[in-house]
Amino acid sequence: MHGADEHGGAQLHSGLLARHPQNVIPAEVSLVCVVKPDEFWDKKVTHFCFWKEKDRLGFEVILVSANKLTRYIEPCQLTDEFGGSLQYDHMDWLNKRLVFEKFTKESTSLLDELAIINENEKTTQPDKSRPSECNALPSFDPETVLQTGHELLSELQQRRFNGSEGGGGGGGGGGGGGGGGTAWSPMDDELLAQPQVMKLLDSLREQYTKYQEVCRQRSRRSQLDQIHTKVMQVVNWLEGPGTEQLRTQWGIGDSIRASQALQVKHEEIESQHSEWFAVYVELNQQMAALLSAGDEEDLLELKNLQQQLSDVCYRQASQLEFRQNVLHSAHEFHSTAQDLSQQLDGLLGMLCADVAPADGAAIQQTLKHLEEKLKSVEGALQGLREKGQVLLDQISNQTSWFYGKDMQIENKENVDHIHSVMEDMQLRKQRCEDMVDVRRLKMLQMVQLFKCEEDASQAVEWLTELLDALLKTHIRLGDDTQETKVLLEKHRKFVDVAQSTYDYGRQLLQATVVLCQSLRCATRSSGDTLPRLNRVWKQFTITADERQHRLETARDFHAAAERVLRDSPDQAGLLDLESFDEVETVGKALLDRLTVPVIFPDGSEQFFGSPSDMASSAENIRDKMKLVEDKRLQKESARPLEEETAPEEFPDES
Structure with a gap:
């Protein structure tokens, strides 16, 4: 800075005017030229002793008139007002200065806050019960401050390029700029502000990068806490109410309708479990994403949580599937038993009904129908035995997932029911077989009777043909x-x-x-x-x-x-x-x-x-x-x- 103007408008005290550069930019000041109006020289009045203040201020202060400024300052550094060629827009400079000072203030404050936050994050051990002040946020938005700094730096760099190339740079801000196409050079303070802004931006980016990592760690810890809470909710429900629901379901029913009612109840239980399984799937995806991030300090905890959740969910799912298989086998067993019972009733009805076949073909058809019925009954009984054995095998394995509950009494009831049904069907089938044997013998005798009658009639016809041949040939x-x-x-x-x-x-x-x-x-x-x-x-x-x-x-x-x-x-x-x-x-x-x-x-x-x-x-x-x-x-x-x-x-x- 080379000079100050006091010849227009309100006049400032020379001492205050000289001290102001010392307070603001003392390192850049070598000479202060105080321009006094013409009436000052007429009165020659001043209350400021310049030579006494040189040692204290660190620079020389002189009084000059406007027409003598070129002795101390180059015309290219003076505005047109003082007879120079420098294009200068004070309002534009002022606006840029305010932006610079605002950025400097905010970035400095933000740097201090970010440094404190980052330092606290290092010294504080990750704990679920950490105080809320440890999660403090900065007063300014780092993104906004960085954006302001980048815009300011870009403006400063542009003004420097325009000044060096002689391009038409206009003033910005509210003060208007110089005329279009008129060259002007940036101020020295603007040139000095550029490295300061760059330094602040570098420091701010460094601290902001650390702060982003802090935020990521906070988010990760928060996410871990949420995952842990949800995992325990799923585990507690599955090992609590979910398991209790399955403990109460052990029967197989004594008919198709009873097994269907048990199936409906099981579907309700499955529906409740499916909601928690959906939460498990979501949690598993979240944990997989965190594991892929590769945070060493959380890998063990995440793996343990994931393993615990998977074990509980898979165990519960296998129990549901096992119960579903038992109910499915029970339904097939009862369905086959009912179908066999209906077949036996139909066969018994045929055997008890009187038959009066018209001829041997009708008897053969009846015998064929009986054989088909008996074969169908035999196949159904074999199917009942197979399905009953499958169900017995499943019931015998049922105790393995009932968490220590004694299932011998309940299983005995189910086993006795299965054996009772199969034995009853076997006895009914044996009675029908005996009756079929009797009916078959009777039918075969009737076939023989019809055959004898048919062959006897044929013998009469043959004898008639022989008589006819004897008479005619x-x-x-x-x-x-x-x-x-x-x-x-x-x-x-x-x-x-x-x-x-x-x-x-x-x-x-x-x-x-x-x-x-x-x-x-x-x-x-x-x-x-x-x-x-x-x-x-x-x-x-x-x-x-x-x-x-x-x-x-x-x-x-x-x-x-x-x-x-x-x-x-x-x-x-x-x-x-x-x-x-x-x-x-x-x-x-x-x-x-x-x-x-x-x-x-x-x-x-x-x-x-x-x-x-x-x-x-x-x-x-x-x-x-x-x-x-x-x-x-x-x-x-x-x-x-x-x-x-x-x-x-x-x-x-x-």
Whole structure:
């Protein structure tokens, strides 16, 4: 600072004016020029002795007029008011000075407070019961003070650059600035303020960084305290009311409805636990985040809290799951028992109901239905045993998580109930099996009865078919003795088949009588099938006998005719009239028999074959009889010649 102005406005006392720079910026002052107005020089009055004050002030004070200032100060450092070229806005300088002083005051105060807070934080041991004054806050917001300092430093640096480059810098603040484009230089105090601001900012940033760490530690300790409180709340509830709720739940119910009621109660307990488990999840995430931060002093405490909370929650969750599994198994057991009971009731109803199947197919369907029912019951009983064993195994392990409570009495009640249900179902199933065996035997006998009746009817049909074949197709009598013998042999075999069919039918009908007696039902077949069988058999035997007689007559006819018609010279003399008469007699008898129908006991008549078939057979017989007759006529015509030659031959022989 080089001078002070006293020539405009109110005049200050020279002594006070000289002492003011000493009080404010003594190190930067080398000379004080007091500019007096022109009237001062006229009066030459002053009350301040400048040479006496030099030693005490540390700088020289002189009185000068405005037009002589350039002797002591460069024109570039003087404003236009004093004939210089310095662009200076006092209001702008004043505003910046106020900002600087405000920042200096606040930052200095803030530095002291932050230093105290940081020092207290170092000396105070972390304790949950630490006094509240240890958590004191600074009077000023560090962020705001730092922001003000950065803005001030930026402004000072800008003014310095503008001054050095000759840029157009205007005054700021409320005093307005110099004209646009007019160069001016920053004041010396502004140049000196810049390193001071930078130093304050550096110190402030250092202390603020430490304070931020203090705040982080405070937040961490507060968070730890909150986590510890919440952890203990969760642990205390789970080990207290939560555990007590599970202790009261041990039964499995005695029916589906009872097990469902227990399931509803368990769901209510689970719902209450789920709220605390949600808190556990949140706390676990918070603790995991703190553990990842890597604060060595809190790692052990956090891990212990996390382990304690996890152990309690997992143990309680496993107990809930175990109880849920027991209730689920109990529900499945009761459900299977109820389903089995209904199946047994249905099977028993079928077995107790009277059955009157219409035929063997209906019986087979009924038997199949019974077998399916019994198989289903067996499967359900096996499922009940398996589910009961699972439930018994779970109940036997139930004491492991009941915290020392004696569960023998309660478990015995549950175990006895499970065994009782399974034994009762086994007895009911055994009774049904016995009844099924009886019903199966009865059904099989009925199947045999229907089968015998069906086969007996089939035997009647077969016998009827044999009779029909005998009448319609067994019509040939043979053209010679050999063929007739073959037909006789075939006829005997045919009759044997019919006899076997008849015997088979009789045996079946006898079996139906025995089965009806066993089944205690009226004889079903003797009133219908047996008379039909006997009637058809009687018709067959009459027809077969007639066929037998015709074949035998035809055999005799062909044999007699063949003897007559044989041209052997050795046998020619043996033929006599009786042989020819025999052929004629047998032939006529055979022809007569062909025209006679078969008469059945009921008076009905049947012919062998068709009329054309009968005519063809008769024609063959007549043809052979004609041959025999021709042979006879030939024999009779040759007899007189034999008689004439006979006397001549006999004498020669004698």
